[in-house]
Amino acid sequence: MSTLVVLQQMAVIAILVAIGIYLQKKDIIDGKTEKKLSIIVMDVVNPALIMSCILTGEITATHRDLLNAIGVAVILYAFLCVLGFLIPKLLSVDPQDRKFYNLMTVYTNVGFIGIPVARAILSGSAMLYVIVCNVMYCLLFYTHGVTVLAGKRGKIEIRRILSPGTVMAILTLLFFWFDVTLPAVVANSIIYLGNATVFLSMALLGASIAKNSILDGLKEKNIWFYIGIRMIAVPVVLVLILKTLHFQTEMIQAFFLMSAMPVANLPLIQAEKTGENTEILSRGIMVTTVLCFITITLLMAILF
Numbered sequence: 001m002s003t004l005v006v007l008q009q010m011a012v013i014a015i016l017v018a019i020g021i022y023l024q025k026k027d028i029i030d031g032k033t034e035k036k037l038s039i040i041v042m043d044v045v046n047p048a049l050i051m052s053c054i055l056t057g058e059i060t061a062t063h064r065d066l067l068n069a070i071g072v073a074v075i076l077y078a079f080l081c082v083l084g085f086l087i088p089k090l091l092s093v094d095p096q097d098r099k100f101y102n103l104m105t106v107y108t109n110v111g112f113i114g115i116p117v118a119r120a121i122l123s124g125s126a127m128l129y130v131i132v133c134n135v136m137y138c139l140l141f142y143t144h145g146v147t148v149l150a151g152k153r154g155k156i157e158i159r160r161i162l163s164p165g166t167v168m169a170i171l172t173l174l175f176f177w178f179d180v181t182l183p184a185v186v187a188n189s190i191i192y193l194g195n196a197t198v199f200l201s202m203a204l205l206g207a208s209i210a211k212n213s214i215l216d217g218l219k220e221k222n223i224w225f226y227i228g229i230r231m232i233a234v235p236v237v238l239v240l241i242l243k244t245l246h247f248q249t250e251m252i253q254a255f256f257l258m259s260a261m262p263v264a265n266l267p268l269i270q271a272e273k274t275g276e277n278t279e280i281l282s283r284g285i286m287v288t289t290v291l292c293f294i295t296i297t298l299l300m301a302i303l304f
Helices: 003-025 031-055 063-090 095-106 114-121 124-153 164-178 184-195 197-210 214-218 221-244 249-259 266-273 279-303
Strands: none
Touching (some): 003 114, 003 279, 031 114, 031 124, 031 184, 031 197, 063 249, 095 124, 114 249, 184 197, 214 279, 221 249, 249 279
């Protein structure tokens, strides 16, 4: 992938984010609007975008490619769970705060940000692997994630695993496996819904950035070490391993992009729900979200 292509696509994403910042500053996207739009993105258009990936006819992957992707995803997230346990110790994080760095290490924003960015940068065929990552993320967070956050009080939330995004992702993989064809009216409706995802999600991201000060987060020393390990070292090592194993370029690019995403919002939402101090998670989301535009652009230009 040429440097120019990466820069152009990331520039498009940055412009959409800037529009979101402008809309928030003008109070067009206020608190209530942001909440309602987030629900629309998470429960309607983002799931539609997942399904639309196989309806466009751009995916050329085989059943074997899908099984390989599932295997890579399982190994990757198992490694991240171990790394999530180790990173807080390497950074000498206070014991009461280690669970937050654990969650930030395992759970990056593969859905809300990852899917739209992947759609803008990667080929249509690569989206199948992005969907696999999203299924793994959802299955793991509501089991491992809630347990890490709440400790002994943590309960596995089976009901929340079956979110619209997870259900649609699983259906998409099944439709791909069994080569299911939807009626043209239904397929086109889903595609049009999915097309709204990129702008809405990036505008919401911009609105979120506009409400916070990134300078406070940049002063946190541990955040920089985290970025070096999780957002640079891990994606680079992952790409080198997958290239050595001679996996398809589309699969490598998809897993790289998902591993290089900023900290996910879901741990923050869960922590707020259980009354935890969310300062570390908020700073992590803010700083990594802003800096990922630089790290992803540079790494993709170098590695591909």
